[in-house]
Amino acid sequence: MTLTISGLTVSIGGAEILRGVDLEVGAGRVHGLAGESGSGKTVTGLAVLGLLPHGSRTAGRIELEGRDLLAMPAKRLNAVRGAEIAMVFQDPATSLHPMVTVGVQLTEHMRHHLGVGRKEARDRAVGLLAKVRIPSPGTAVDRYPHQFSGGMRQRIAIAVALACEPKVLIADEPTTALDVTVQAGILRLLRGLCDDLGLAVLLVTHDLGVMSAVADEVSVMKDGLVVETGPRGQVLTEPRHAYTRVLLESLPGDGPKLPQEER
Amino acid sequence: MTLLTIDDLVVEHRTPGRPLVRAVAGASLTVAAGEVVGLVGESGCGKSTLARAVCGLHPAAAGTITVGGHPVSPLGLRSRSRALTGAQMVFQDPYASLNPRRRVGAQIADGLRTAGDRTTTPEDLLERVGLPRDFAGRFPHEFSGGQRQRIAIARALAVRPSLLIGDEPISALDASAQSHVARLMRDLAVESGAGLLFISHDLSVVRLIADRIAVMYLGRIVETGPTAEVWADPRHPYTRALLGAIPHPDGRGVLPAELPGDVPDPADPPSGCRFHPRCPLVMDVCRDREPEFGPVACWLHEPA
Ligand SMILES: Nc1ncnc2c1ncn2[C@@H]1O[C@H](COP(=O)(O)OP(=O)(O)OP(=O)(O)O)[C@@H](O)[C@H]1O
Numbered sequence: 001m002t003l004t005i006s007g008l009t010v011s012i013g014g015a016e017i018l019r020g021v022d023l024e025v026g027a028g029r030v031h032g033l034a035g036e037s038g039s040g041k042t043v044t045g046l047a048v049l050g051l052l053p054h055g056s057r058t059a060g061r062i063e064l065e066g067r068d069l070l071a072m073p074a075k076r077l078n079a080v081r082g083a084e085i086a087m088v089f090q091d092p093a094t095s096l097h098p099m100v101t102v103g104v105q106l107t108e109h110m111r112h113h114l115g116v117g118r119k120e121a122r123d124r125a126v127g128l129l130a131k132v133r134i135p136s137p138g139t140a141v142d143r144y145p146h147q148f149s150g151g152m153r154q155r156i157a158i159a160v161a162l163a164c165e166p167k168v169l170i171a172d173e174p175t176t177a178l179d180v181t182v183q184a185g186i187l188r189l190l191r192g193l194c195d196d197l198g199l200a201v202l203l204v205t206h207d208l209g210v211m212s213a214v215a216d217e218v219s220v221m222k223d224g225l226v227v228e229t230g231p232r233g234q235v236l237t238e239p240r241h242a243y244t245r246v247l248l249e250s251l252p253g254d255g256p257k258l259p260q261e262e263r
Numbered sequence: 264m265t266l267l268t269i270d271d272l273v274v275e276h277r278t279p280g281r282p283l284v285r286a287v288a289g290a291s292l293t294v295a296a297g298e299v300v301g302l303v304g305e306s307g308c309g310k311s312t313l314a315r316a317v318c319g320l321h322p323a324a325a326g327t328i329t330v331g332g333h334p335v336s337p338l339g340l341r342s343r344s345r346a347l348t349g350a351q352m353v354f355q356d357p358y359a360s361l362n363p364r365r366r367v368g369a370q371i372a373d374g375l376r377t378a379g380d381r382t383t384t385p386e387d388l389l390e391r392v393g394l395p396r397d398f399a400g401r402f403p404h405e406f407s408g409g410q411r412q413r414i415a416i417a418r419a420l421a422v423r424p425s426l427l428i429g430d431e432p433i434s435a436l437d438a439s440a441q442s443h444v445a446r447l448m449r450d451l452a453v454e455s456g457a458g459l460l461f462i463s464h465d466l467s468v469v470r471l472i473a474d475r476i477a478v479m480y481l482g483r484i485v486e487t488g489p490t491a492e493v494w495a496d497p498r499h500p501y502t503r504a505l506l507g508a509i510p511h512p513d514g515r516g517v518l519p520a521e522l523p524g525d526v527p528d529p530a531d532p533p534s535g536c537r538f539h540p541r542c543p544l545v546m547d548v549c550r551d552r553e554p555e556f557g558p559v560a561c562w563l564h565e566p567a
Pocket residue numbers: 149150151276277278284286304305306307308309310311312313464529
């Protein structure tokens with residue numbers, strides 16, 4: 001399923017945050033979005049999810065397979081959001097409820113959206129936890145978020161986002177809080193979901209290494225506008241826009257050469 | 264001068280109805296004055312537990328910790344308060360170090376009073392962390408995450424600690440503020456002659472600010488060395504896996520290598536070398552005997 005954003009403008013409290021954003025995320029593609037703090041990356045993701053603050057004003061189009069999400073009545077949008085679009089944020093506390101077991105959080109929407117029974121939902125929940133590499137998934141499913149370390153909580157948040165087999169995933173700095181070893185697994189997982197299930201991923205990240213590893217296309221935002229879009233290799237190694245060059249130079253993301261070259 | 268010496272430290276967590284977790288299981292580490300040591304390792308390996316023990320917030324089950332020559336002991340109240348001024352901690356969540364109901368200037372003033380400092384003002388400290396002097400009259404909620412973390416750093420510095428500990432001080436911050444705050448902590452610690460123990464899972468930032476790096480795995484320090492050396496030539500198989508998992512911004516679409524196997528349960532650590540079930544170079548000796556030496560705790564790197 002293709003997500004197409006065109007001419008998107010968003011004003012919050014009178015301030016124009018997005019000034020005509022154009023972006024396309026194809027099925028089975030990862031579109032990386034870079035840009036400094038305040039450039040509008042997160043607001044772009046929230047607009048797709050219909051989660052902008054009350055009183056925000058939007059114009060332009062956000063199309064999912066020909067349906068304009070911005071023109072959709074709230075009720076239908078909610079249904080689309082629950083079943084077809086999911087999200088993952090930097091801080092897992094944003095997506096996980098502290099008082100509810102992991103299993104319940106994984107299965108509550110699953111049973112509604114996928115129409116599976118209690119037993120199958122639980123099996124799927126255990127499978128998802130195994131997929132995001134939670135040790136002893138069979139017992140982890142009955143525990144609460146606070147009983148896991150920070151890194152594990154983010155893996156659980158990703159499992160929750162994937163529970164209803166969404167078509168579009170908005171991932172805002174999803175691995176920024178994770179260990180690189182866990183990150184490697186999550187990046188492989190995301191890439192695999194795109195390749196195998198045709199998931200379309202909009203990936204917001206400041207980490208150019210992450211961008212380079214999984215993104216097919218890369219866009220760079222500045223002051224509410226996309227200033228450069230192109231294939232990963234081109235944007236990261238031969239950026240056309242002067243601002244992209246400045247941004248690439250200012251961000252950390254340089255890694256060691258030795259261990260990987262040896263493999 | 265060595266400021267912090269941790270020798271064969273063991274720290275245990277007891278939760279009723281659950282097996283005892285030996286979160287720190289014989290770890291040794293030093294931090295010198297003016298030195299920045301980066302402590303890295305997977306989530307759950309015991310980094311925070313070690314840091315909290317250094318601040319006297321967890322008792323040591325075995326081994327010793329000294330800060331500025333004084334033993335840290337959470338039992339005696341006197342030595343604890345001394346240890347607390349010796350080591351100051353900046354947490355991941357700045358709210359953990361700041362009181363939301365008090366003006367930030369008053370909170371910084373508390374620290375100055377503890378240190379018996381009558382010449383420095385809270386405004387001076389705000390300036391040192393790169394904030395306007397008039398922020399002193401405001402409350403923590405009036406600031407962004409990055410600003411709050413700078414305030415927490417100012418508060419920690421007010422006590423004039425000989426050792427500053429940052430436990431993931433940048434990981435809750437906006438990505439673009441992370442390396443700024445990390446560099447600030449480094450500069451301020453080094454300037455004041457204090458040591459800095461910087462815990463972070465962000466290896467690119469650790470590489471940027473640490474003089475030395477200590478790699479922790481399941482409660483033990485498995486490799487230490489100058490940052491540039493470890494980076495250029497990681498020796499412990501776990502360090503190699505860790506650094507090998509960092510993706511490169513070369514635009515080639517190479518997925519980073521994954522470390523096979525599950526993160527082990529610290530309540531039931533593997534026998535012998537704790538890394539052996541995940542180690543690509545495992546030998547027979549690794550399953551039976553724990554490599555209890557440094558700077559690389561691995562049978563392939565046993566000192567002669
Ligand atoms: N208060 C506690 N009670 C019981 N177990 C605990 C407690 N705090 C930590 N643990 C356990 O001790 C081990 C080490 O935890 P610790 O928080 O020190 O790890 P960490 O390296 O700081 O991880 P992270 O990178 O996720 O912050 C983990 O298995 C954890 O579950």
